[in-house]
Amino acid sequence: MKAVTFHGPGHVRVETVEDPRIQEPADAIVRVTTGAICGSDLHLYHGTIPGLLPGSVIGHEYVGVVEEVGAQVTAFRPGDRVVGAFHVACGKCGSCRRSLYNQCQHGGVLGYGVAFGNLQGTQAEYARIPYADYTLRKVPEGLSDEQALFSGDILTTAYGAVINSGLRPGESAAVIGCGPVGIMAVQSALSLGASRVYAIDLVKERTDLASQLGAVPVPSAEVNVMSKMNELTGGEGADVVIEAVGGSKTLQLAFQLVRGGGCVSAVGVTAEDTFSYPLMNSLTKDITFRIGLANIHRDIDATLSLVRGGRIDPTVVVSHRLPLDQAPEGYRLFDQRQANKVLLKL
Numbered sequence: 001m002k003a004v005t006f007h008g009p010g011h012v013r014v015e016t017v018e019d020p021r022i023q024e025p026a027d028a029i030v031r032v033t034t035g036a037i038c039g040s041d042l043h044l045y046h047g048t049i050p051g052l053l054p055g056s057v058i059g060h061e062y063v064g065v066v067e068e069v070g071a072q073v074t075a076f077r078p079g080d081r082v083v084g085a086f087h088v089a090c091g092k093c094g095s096c097r098r099s100l101y102n103q104c105q106h107g108g109v110l111g112y113g114v115a116f117g118n119l120q121g122t123q124a125e126y127a128r129i130p131y132a133d134y135t136l137r138k139v140p141e142g143l144s145d146e147q148a149l150f151s152g153d154i155l156t157t158a159y160g161a162v163i164n165s166g167l168r169p170g171e172s173a174a175v176i177g178c179g180p181v182g183i184m185a186v187q188s189a190l191s192l193g194a195s196r197v198y199a200i201d202l203v204k205e206r207t208d209l210a211s212q213l214g215a216v217p218v219p220s221a222e223v224n225v226m227s228k229m230n231e232l233t234g235g236e237g238a239d240v241v242i243e244a245v246g247g248s249k250t251l252q253l254a255f256q257l258v259r260g261g262g263c264v265s266a267v268g269v270t271a272e273d274t275f276s277y278p279l280m281n282s283l284t285k286d287i288t289f290r291i292g293l294a295n296i297h298r299d300i301d302a303t304l305s306l307v308r309g310g311r312i313d314p315t316v317v318v319s320h321r322l323p324l325d326q327a328p329e330g331y332r333l334f335d336q337r338q339a340n341k342v343l344l345k346l
C-alpha cells in the first residue's frame, strides 16, 4: 500500500510499504478514505519528538471503512464507516475503567514512535487499529468524512480542554493559539455556553476566522495582549484560559490572563521538560492548572453529537484537500503556515 513515511526532520515521503494485518484479536484494519495532518505531526516533522524510527508510517487523524476485524471485535463489521481516536485504549484496564483512556496501561498514539507504543500511523491506504471496539466509532448517519474526521482528534482535544477547564455557562474563555485546535476550542467554549471567547494568535487571519465564529479577536502581533485583555475584561482576566500552542511562553501568558480563582487548561504539545511555574501568583490568585493529552474516548461521542446537531462545524478549518501522493507538499504548506489545515484524500 501507499503510505506517508518519516525520514528525519523535514523529510516525509510517500512510499510503498507492507499492508498492515490483524496482529491481535481486538484489531481492525481500516481502509482510510480521508486523513489529515495534525499540529502534533509537525512536532515529528521538526524532529522534537524522539523515538520515531526512519521509515515509520505517520499520521493519526483518519476516517475510513472497516476492511477486516479480528476475532474479538464485536462492535464493527467490514463495510462500517468509522472515525477513530488518535490514541488507542484497551477499555478494560484500571485507567480505562476510571475513564482515563489517555492513561490506558496498554495504550499508545498511532504513528507517534516508540515512546507512544510504536504503532504505525494512518496517513496510508490502510491502518491497523488496536482495540477497535473502544478506539473506533461508527460515523453517525448523515455526516461526511470531513465532518466526522476531527472528532477523532483536534475537535475532541479542544472540547476536552474546555471541559477540563470547568467552564460554566455564562463564563468567559480566552483561547491562546487559533490554529485548528484553538479554533475548535473557540467553537467548543461557545457551544458549552461561554458568554465571551477571546481568541489570541500572532497570525491575524487566524483571529479573523475566530471572530467570524463569534469570538473577540486579539491579534497578538498587533496589540499588547495584556493591556487589550485588561481592557476587554475590565481588569479582571478571563474565567478560564485554554492554551493551544505548546511551550512555556504561552503557558506563562495563560497564567497572566486568567482571573483569580480561574483555571488554565493546556493541551499544546511541547518537548520542553520543565517550565518555571508561577508559584506565588498561582497561590495568591488561587489558580487551577490542568494539562494533559486529550482523552478522546471520553468525549468523542459528545463532539460527534454536537457536529451532527449543527452546533459545531469543524470543517471551517480546512484550507487544503490533497491526494495522499502530495502529502510532502501538505507538510511543507502546513509547516510554513501557508495552509490552515490539510486533508489527505484517498
Ligand code: NAD
Pocket (backbone or CB within 6 Å): 038, 039, 040, 041, 042, 043, 153, 154, 157, 176, 177, 178, 179, 180, 181, 182, 200, 201, 202, 203, 206, 220, 244, 245, 246, 249, 250, 266, 267, 268, 269, 270, 292, 293, 294, 340
Ligand atoms: P498549529 O501549529 O496549526 O497552531 C498553533 C497556533 O499557535 C498557530 O496559529 C500559531 O500562529 C499560534 N501561535 C504560535 N505561537 C504563538 C504565540 N506566542 N502567541 C499566540 N499564538 C501563537 O497547531 P494545532 O493543530 O492547532 O495544535 C495546537 C497544539 O495542540 C499543538 O501543540 C498540537 O501538538 C497540540 N495538540 C495536542 C493534543 C493533545 O492531546 N494534548 C492533541 C492535538 C493537538
Ligand code: ZN
Pocket (backbone or CB within 6 Å): 038, 039, 040, 041, 060, 061, 086, 153, 154
Ligand atoms: Zn493530532
